[in-house]
Amino acid sequence: DDCNIYVRTQRAGIRVMKSIRTFIEKKLRLKVNEKKSTVDRPWNCKFLGFSFTNNKAPKIRIAKQSIKRIKEKIREITSRSKPFPMELRIQKLNRYLIGWCGYFALADTKSIFEQLDGWIKRRLRMCLWKNWKKSSTKVRNLVQLGVPKWKAHEWGNTRKSYWRISKSPILHRTLGNSYWSQLGLKSLKARYETLRQSS
Known part of the structure; x- marks a missing residue:
């Protein structure tokens, strides 16, 4: 209609x-x-969750409203106020993201899938940092991840906010792509590339 x-x-x-x-x-x-x-103009309109870029040769992109909705859903799953085990959070994310990517893989703008991948991992790092709670737990876990003890002690006792810490070089490096891949988190970018190649 x-x-x-x-x-x-x-x-x-x-x-x-x-x-x-x-x-x-x-x-x-x-x-x-x-x-x-x-x-x-086409790029000011949306249709079934899609829009167009404002280029001489326009590309199909995901509408801003659709990006807003996926972020709201991800915030819900990765809310610090919900004490989900990390395994359950990742299961919920995978179920949602796989279906979402399957629908929006028609878009020509791969960069948004890369950006969402990074943002999702940052949200998860924030949740994990809060789950560790005590400074001693943070220090111990950082050391187990290969951080020098003096550095782990420095960051484990920081008073910076969860969200700010989630972007810190120390967590970005120790809780990077390979860490989340081992826990089973699906990559939107990888899923997008697979779907585009098979289409």
Whole structure:
């Protein structure tokens, strides 16, 4: 029940909009949703979660509203206020992300999948840092991950916020891609590339 019609100029768009509205309301006797109907540039519109880039040769991209929704869902799964075991968080993320990527793999903008991968790992690092709670636990776990004891003691006793620590070089290095891959976290970028190659 939704559609986009692309023409060369705004003038043509206004003309086509008028004729289509007349056809829908007079011929088909249906009601046009005025709030959702507009004449605009393709990159200002969204359709089924997609939009276009503002380039000379436009590419299909994921609409801003769709990015906002996936981030809201990821925030829900990785909320610090929910004491999920890390294994359960990753299971929930994988179920959601695999389906989401399968739908949005049509987009030509690979960079957003890379950005989301990095942001998701940062959210998980934040959760893990909070789960470690005590300074002694943080120090012990950092040492087990290969951090020198003096450095582990420095960071394990820091008063910086969970979110700020999650971007620190020490956690970015010790809790990097290989760490989360071993825990079973699926990569959006890898999934996207696989789907694009097979299509």
